[in-house]
Amino acid sequence: DAGVIQSPRHEVTEMGQEVTLRCKPISGHDYLFWYRQTMMRGLELLIYFNNNVPIDDSGMPEDRFSAKMPNASFSTLKIQPSEPRDSAVYFCASSSRVSSTDTQYFGPGTRLTVL
Amino acid sequence: TQLLEQSPQFLSIQEGENLTVYCNSSSVFSSLQWYRQEPGEGPVLLVTVVTGGEVKKLKRLTFQFGDARKDSSLHITAAQPGDTGLYLCAGYDYKLSFGAGTTVTVRA
Numbered sequence: 001d002a003g004v005i006q007s008p009r010h011e012v013t014e015m016g017q018e019v020t021l022r023c024k025p026i027s028g029h030d031y032l033f034w035y036r037q038t039m040m041r042g043l044e045l046l047i048y049f050n051n052n053v054p055i056d057d058s059g060m061p062e063d064r065f066s067a068k069m070p071n072a073s074f075s076t077l078k079i080q081p082s083e084p085r086d087s088a089v090y091f092c093a094s095s096s097r098v099s100s101t102d103t104q105y106f107g108p109g110t111r112l113t114v115l
Numbered sequence: 116t117q118l119l120e121q122s123p124q125f126l127s128i129q130e131g132e133n134l135t136v137y138c139n140s141s142s143v144f145s146s147l148q149w150y151r152q153e154p155g156e157g158p159v160l161l162v163t164v165v166t167g168g169e170v171k172k173l174k175r176l177t178f179q180f181g182d183a184r185k186d187s188s189l190h191i192t193a194a195q196p197g198d199t200g201l202y203l204c205a206g207y208d209y210k211l212s213f214g215a216g217t218t219v220t221v222r223a
Contacts, residue, residue, distance in 0.1 A: 004157070042215040043158070043203065056210065091157050100145035100165060100207045106157025 002026070004107035006092050012113045018080040021110045024073055025094030033093040033104060034067055034077050043091070049075065050098070082114045118142060119206055119214035127220040131193055136217045138204035139186045145207050147180055147187045152201040152216070194221045 005024040013019055025032045033048040047057040052069045060067070064083070069075040079086055089111050093104040119140045128134055138147065146165045150158035162171050164180035164187060171178045175198075177190040191198055199221050205211040 043213040045210055045212075048210070093157070098210075101163050102207075103160050103163075104211065106159070108156055 004092055004094055004105055006090075006107035006110050008110060009108065010111045010113075012115065013082055014115050015083055016081045017114075018078065019082045019086075019112060019114075021077040021090050021092075021112070023075045023077070023092030023107060025075070025092070026105055027073070029094035029096050029105075030072075031095045031098055032069060032075050033095075034075070035091040035093065035106075036088045037091060037109070038088045046077070048098075079112075082112075084114045087112055087114050118212040119204055121202075121204060121214035121217050123217060124215070125218045125220075127222065128194055130195060130221055130223050134191050134194055134219065136189045136202050136219070137186070138188070138214055140206060141185065142206065142208065143184050145184075147184070148205045148207065148211070149178055149187070149189055150203040150205065152203060153199075158201075158203055191219075194219075196221050196223050 007022045030051050034046040035043050036046055037043045044059055046059045047067045048055055049069045065079055067077045089109045091106050091109045093106045095102050095104045119138055122137045126134055146163050148163045149161045151161055152158040162173055162178045164178055167182045167184045169180045175192045179188050201216045201218050203213050203216045205213045
């Protein structure tokens with residue numbers, strides 16, 4: 001079975017440009033999570049969806065960040081305008097449920113560099 | 116400020132040695148998970164511990180959840196180069212909060 005798919009794997013852009021990261025969760029999983037990983041702050045939850053509806057976006061850094069999930073098999077994380085401090089690895093994860101014993105399956109990540 | 120503090124931050128040992136990684140918090144969690152992440156990949160779940168005092172073994176890896184469900188440890192016996200990676204602990208309280216991780220390098 002295919003795991004979580006993310007694209008692109010690497011993105012280099014210039015400050016001020018719009019960046020769109022894409023994620024395809026595992027089929028049948030109702031929950032989708034976006035995380036950001038940096039050396040300074042580790043792995044942080046940005047937002048998560050249940051059945052395509054955003055449930056908790058308290059981790060989204062600021063209005064420059066937005067996330068959508070138009071259907072059960074696709075989600076995007078957009079940064080507009082991008083800034084150098086947005087440079088990080090962005091992970092998408094999915095799970096069939098959310099509980100204390102739930103397993104989240106992570107994608108390979110998108111490494112974003114903003115110059 | 117990290118909700119979960121991991122120590123040490125880096126660990127480099129020789130093949131065959133033992134190692135222990137610690138995960139501490141002032142908060143109580145419903146469960147605690149350990150993940151391993153290899154370069155260029157996403158974290159992969161190793162184990163979930165739920166009950167205070169619980170001990171789980173996964174081959175050469177032993178995981179323990181503190182009695183008060185605030186801390187955990189990961190012990191690797193006779194480490195191998197394949198154990199090299201970033202080890203992350205994550206506490207569950209309606210959502211996962213991750214520690215900063217411990218980078219483990221096992222030299223052949």
